[in-house]
Amino acid sequence: MTQSWNNARFKKSCLAGVIAVLLSPSVYALEPLSDNNLSETTGEGVALLPENFKMVFQGPNDISTASSYNNATISAADKPKYDTGFIRIIPTGENYELLYQRAYDKIYKQNYNSNYAYAKANLYQGSYNSIYDTVYNGIYQNGSTTTTTYTTTYSQVKTKNETTYRNQEISPYLKQKTYTDYYNKRYDQYYWNAPALVPDDGTTKYGGAWLNEEKAAENARLNTIEKIEAAYGSTITTAVNNHLKETTLAQIRASANSTAAQQATSAANTTVDNYAKTNAANVANTTATGAITNARTKADVFIYGLALSKSNGNLTERYSNVGLNWGSAANPWLFRAGTAKDIQQFSGANKSDIGYLALEAPLAKDGIDATSDRIKLGFWTDIFSRSLDSMRTINAITGAPESGLDKDYRLRSQFVANGLSINGSQIRLFQTQNDDVNKLYDETLGIAALLRINTNDNPSTLKFTDTNLNEKGIRISTAAKTDADDGTAVTPAMDGSLAPLFNDKDGLYLYSANINLVLGNMYQPFILASEGNNIILEVTRIPKIPAIYSQIYTLYADTDPNPQFQAGTGLTTASFKGSTCNVSYCGSNFSDITTGTNTVRYQGTNATHSSIAIGSVTRDVSTNLLKANRGADATGIVFKSPSGSAVNLGSAVIDGVLIQHLKFKTTGL
Incomplete structure (x- = not known):
């Protein structure tokens, strides 16, 4: 694995200043604070700032300079062949007793x-x-x-x-x-x-x-x-x-x-x-x-060559070998504690402050952010279906199975993404409030997750004829460059063989993919709980309590300009605080961070609805609604053959998605 860090000297005064940026608006960024001042803040944490960061999973080497990307004797075309470091995932498969029955x-x-x-x-x-x-x-x-x-x-x-x-x-x-x-x-x-x-x-x-x-x-x-x-x-x-x-x-x-x-x-x-x-x-x-x-309902997944580097305009290569800066001194990664004020969950009787522990990516800039370092993410994978009686013996040195994998039951594919930004993403962990009705919700681990995966700040002008589409898109491909480049081995983890080379053109292209998902919030937690021996992941139900659902729902004035509210609820058109998170807007709680004389506004993080947009998409600023462009040159979802011939399916939008209730439960554990 190759990785590079520029380790800046991180003084206590710098840490204090970064925390003060978020927790004390009246203080300028990077202004040193004493420990006494820090003790008066509502939460403390650690700021993280990866600089000139890059990494790629390759086969085992003793030193980083042994990476194929730093070896001048290996041609540029052959450098990806050494991306054979892997993560192995072994799903347990089905309930075989039930399958047999x-x-x-x-x-x-x-x-x-x-x-x-x-x-x-x-x-x-x-x-x-x-x-x-x-x-x-x-x-x-x-x-x-x-x-x-x-x-x-x-x-x-x-x-x-x-x-x-x-x-x-x-x-x-x-x-x-x-x-x-x-x-x-x-x-x-x-x-x-x-x-x-x-x-x-x-x-x-x-x-x-x-x-x-x-x-x-x-x-x-x-x-x-x-x-x-x-x-x-x-x-x-x-x-x-x-x-x-x-x-x-x-x-x-x-x-x-x-x-x-x-x-x-x-x-x-x-x-x-x-x-x-x-x-x-x-x-x-x-x-x-x-x-x-003989049933092949047992899986084996190898994720090879996981790579992070600075984005470029090439959706063929998985790794650019160029480092990126992930955030800035004024807007770093944060691992911190905080407090949410006057929160109600599950019941109208619940109203209290909730402490949480948060991991927050750098905030997303309001407007087009042309200066941010965009991420290139790449990997390739071998996914196998295995028979129930296949060998389970593991090679202690390589971590791979000694047998049981069949090339005829293999899906080999490559994933490459350019222009990725996860800025604005955050995960908060907290203890939920009491729930006398559903004990599964009662004082369990709650999660408020905002996952933002964006590749283009301004998708409204995207056209199929643009020459820079590969700078902001995702590609999933399967075809090998040649039969010889696909190799004869079942998978490199078993025999140490080289990684395959993939075709330069074929695959599914998702240009300007912007995915912004809200999985739980402080009023509607996403919980991790247990029931017997089984694990439950659940976006909890929205209770029929005006004080709670008004914090989540959105009132769409264009579809209901004169809403009638039930007597006794105390609701007005101004009561509904919910909104949709997209690449340009993700809530009303904007942040203005001042460094010296320069003030930068960053997007909010309190949106309650999700959106998925691919390709040419226009946003109505007055309503925050997304609309897929319908022109002949609109693009987003494209299929390409190994020869490069393209089928343009246009753009797509799923906007204003609200998860009312979602539950996943393991069985048979």
Whole structure:
């Protein structure tokens, strides 16, 4: 790695002066302050000022002068081949148990259905018949009349049906002439004669029938049946017993059939289901295991040749080998403590000062900053997808895996950015206020982050025909300069081979890319918390509390010139303090820093909305709204082939982005 620093002597008085610039407006920059004066400030910190700074990750060398960029014997075209110092990132990949289960379930379902259909057609009937016959025969016992089942059923049938069957057997005899004549004669005897005068013919003599038709008929019928029983009693009994036996066996057969059919159906379905389950499980287990083993959902990322240097007009080279000054004595990097006054979070009852620890890049100058040192950022990367069973052994010397990387599953790309400025960016860390509703928010680590990545202070005049587009843009490319320049090695980390050379022209070009992101603020913190074993990153919800959301929301007068506010909120058009951060404006809290007789105004840092602009973009100063230019020469997003032919897709703007709520949560940790 090559890096160069110009280490200025940094006196205590200088540190005091820098802090005083930001914390005591009435004091001139670099004016020495005593420790007593410093103790009265609202916060103290450390000012950092990298001067003539540059760096590039190369292969291991003992001294900086061994860098290829300082070696005159290596041609300019070959110097990037030694950018093989790397950062390795190993994402954990997916939840493999869940991935296996998903694959298993999918394969199981497919195979279960096909195996079930086969078993239904080929195994069901055989299983059904076997179980049916066994159960039926076990109950019916070939019509045996000595079983307990028969005896019990017969007793029930006899109680219910014996009288009916006997009457059925007697009924035909009652129709015979002999017995009809007897009945008629006996009827007359009962009807016309007194009971004492009814002749005795061996049957029972009944009384109370004289001149009574119903009683005479009943008595005559009973005497007729007695005559039939006397003549044919044994025959009738035999017939009744046969009826009782047949009915009993019929009931047993019906019961046996019902029970056997039910058990046979259940057993046959179980046979079919078990067959389908067993075969489907076997196939699913084998196939899912193979699928997961061979699945390439495990990543391996190598970031090579990370380089920072002074920007130039070349989007082909990753490193200019020229140092840059990152800030100034009046506007340095700051690592400091501070206090935000009268902050409310989560609840209307919360209102207090919040102390924070901040890392702040140099402030962004208001207006076009032609004097600032712009950054060139470059690196190239090999990104691999690896199988689950790939080797995990690490070479202790190089930090690279000994195997498991496959060139066929590699994405090789290059990133080069010119004209970069992160001025105005800052990160504040603090403890959030109490939240009685959501304990996850309660007194946890809060972050207010303002990330500004800008490549062009004045994108409104950008044209596709401009000759200096490469001075302010980002390029992402993948094509190698030649097949030979792409190398034969999987990745240099494994074998110490040289870095590839990329094509000079191809790739995605993002000219004049200005990205200004607000991730949380003091009123709506971006929190880092935990839930169980899992980590949570969350831009917290904006509460429905006027005193809080009015500090975040923006009132757009052009779309709602006469807003109506809910009674009791106390809101007016002047209540809404939110604004959008873009390359030209990032909040109302401007800073005027005076050095000697020269006063410079710097942009604010309290905007609450984000913007992303690429290419030719115009800003309406009165509303701070961005608008993508639509002219034929507007540019921003451009694709180029390896031969250099370009497709200009024009410019793009995403303006006024407010994150109402955003949550990321790890799973399975």
